Amino acid sequence: MKWKNYLIMFIMLFVFWLLLNNSLEKEIVLLGFGISLVLPFLLCGKCEVFTNLSLSPKAILYSFLFLFTFLIALVKANFDVARRVLSPSLPINPGIVEVKTKLKSKIGRVILADSITLTPGTFTLEIIDDSIFVHWIDVQSTDIQENTKLIVSQFEKYLEVMYG
Amino acid sequence: MDTNILEIIGGSIAIAGSIFLLLGSIGLYRMPDAYNRIQAGTKASTLGTILSLLGLFFIFPSWFGKFMVLILFVLITNPVSSHVLARAAYHIMVPLTKLTQVDKWKERREIDESRKAHLRKVKIQKEGE
Numbered sequence: 001m002k003w004k005n006y007l008i009m010f011i012m013l014f015v016f017w018l019l020l021n022n023s024l025e026k027e028i029v030l031l032g033f034g035i036s037l038v039l040p041f042l043l044c045g046k047c048e049v050f051t052n053l054s055l056s057p058k059a060i061l062y063s064f065l066f067l068f069t070f071l072i073a074l075v076k077a078n079f080d081v082a083r084r085v086l087s088p089s090l091p092i093n094p095g096i097v098e099v100k101t102k103l104k105s106k107i108g109r110v111i112l113a114d115s116i117t118l119t120p121g122t123f124t125l126e127i128i129d130d131s132i133f134v135h136w137i138d139v140q141s142t143d144i145q146e147n148t149k150l151i152v153s154q155f156e157k158y159l160e161v162m163y164g
Numbered sequence: 165m166d167t168n169i170l171e172i173i174g175g176s177i178a179i180a181g182s183i184f185l186l187l188g189s190i191g192l193y194r195m196p197d198a199y200n201r202i203q204a205g206t207k208a209s210t211l212g213t214i215l216s217l218l219g220l221f222f223i224f225p226s227w228f229g230k231f232m233v234l235i236l237f238v239l240i241t242n243p244v245s246s247h248v249l250a251r252a253a254y255h256i257m258v259p260l261t262k263l264t265q266v267d268k269w270k271e272r273r274e275i276d277e278s279r280k281a282h283l284r285k286v287k288i289q290k291e292g293e
Contacts, residue, residue, distance in 0.1 A: 019229030078184055078211040081204050085191040094200055094261065098272065117243035118210060123203060124247050125254055128272070135199050135250065 008053060009040040053107065059162050066158035073119040073154070080120040084137065095139040096125060099132050099148040102156060108163030115155045122151055170222050178219025185212035197261035198253045206246040213238050 013036035021028050053059075084091055103109050113124040113132060121137035131144075134151060141147060188208025195201045214235050221231045 016233065019233050022226065022229040074207075074211055077207045078187075081191060081207045082184070082187045085187055085194055085204060090194060090196075092195070092200060094197075096260075096270070113247065114240070114243040117206060117247055118239075120207075121203065123206065123243070123250060125250055131272075133272075135203070137200060137203050 004053075004055065005044070006040045008055075009044060010036050013039055054162060062158045062161045066155065066162065069154060069158065070115055070118070073115070077118060077120040091138075093138045094136065095142075096133055096135050097139060097142060097147045097151075098144055099134055099152050100144060101130055101132055101148075101152060103159060103163065105163045108159050111163070112152065112155055112159055116151060119151075170225070174219040174222030176219070177222065178216045181212045181215025181217075181219060183212075184208045184215065188212060198258045199250055199260065202246050202250050202253075206242060210238060210242045213242075 014032055017032035017036060018024075018029070021032065101109060101112060103112055109127060113127060116132070116134060117123040122134050124132055125135050126133045132152070134147075136147075136151075140150065185208060188205055191204025191208060192201050195204055217231045217235055217238075221228060
């Protein structure tokens with residue numbers, strides 16, 4: 001279990017090193033390999049953040065699907081904001097609603113909250129236990145179940161496989 | 165010739181990004197309260213920054229890695245900062261606009277507080293006995 005965390009940390013550090021250096025010369029790659037091999041042992045005790053991260057092929061496929069859904073939602077969010085800002089009557093209908101999440105792990109919840117923030121008209125105010133309080137620019141209902149379906153479920157189905 | 169086309173593509177993407185940034189700042193001005201301003205600010209600035217960086221990538225293709233890292237950084241930090249700002253605003257009781265329809269968090273806190281008050285009362289009564 002512990003080794004998986006080190007492996008993820010190593011991959012992340014190494015990819016960052018390669019992206020920042022932007023070259024595939026032998027010395028640079030080897031130096032980065034060595035440093036990112038050693039650093040996880042110095043930096044993190046157990047790297048518990050990654051404990052729930054699944055590395056199965058399905059999870060990796062789902063993380064790409066998640067990224068795709070997320071980017072579409074981000075673009076939609078921007079056009080939504082643009083429409084609201086530019087229309088003279090300022091069509092907003094704000095409120096704070098409550099939604100429930102099924103995710104248990106901390107990192108899964110963080111990513112869910114971040115994606116809610118970047119999707120059309122919603123952002124996360126607070127998480128208490130399994131309920132997320134969301135500020136919604138265009139409230140459509142006050143029912144918890146319905147709001148959960150509208151706001152959370154599009155990301156949750158991917159994140160559930162990725163983080164559990 | 166080739167570089168020219170790339171520069172034109174990159175420039176137009178960067179301009180699209182800056183238009184989103186402009187819309188975001190118009191939103192900051194027009195929205196009625198702090199929370200709605202944060203809504204407009206976060207979304208527009210995220211996509212605006214990403215598009216500007218993408219445009220730069222077309223102009224300087226060799227900087228691909230650095231732009232990727234920057235985009236990742238913006239994607240991670242932007243929602244966190246806006247969440248923290250909004251939460252802080254709520255905790256110091258920055259008022260919600262009059263247009264607000266519903267405030268579930270307040271309801272929840274009232275329920276919690278009344279429950280706590282009730283428990284306190286019961287405890288005092290038990291100690292009295």
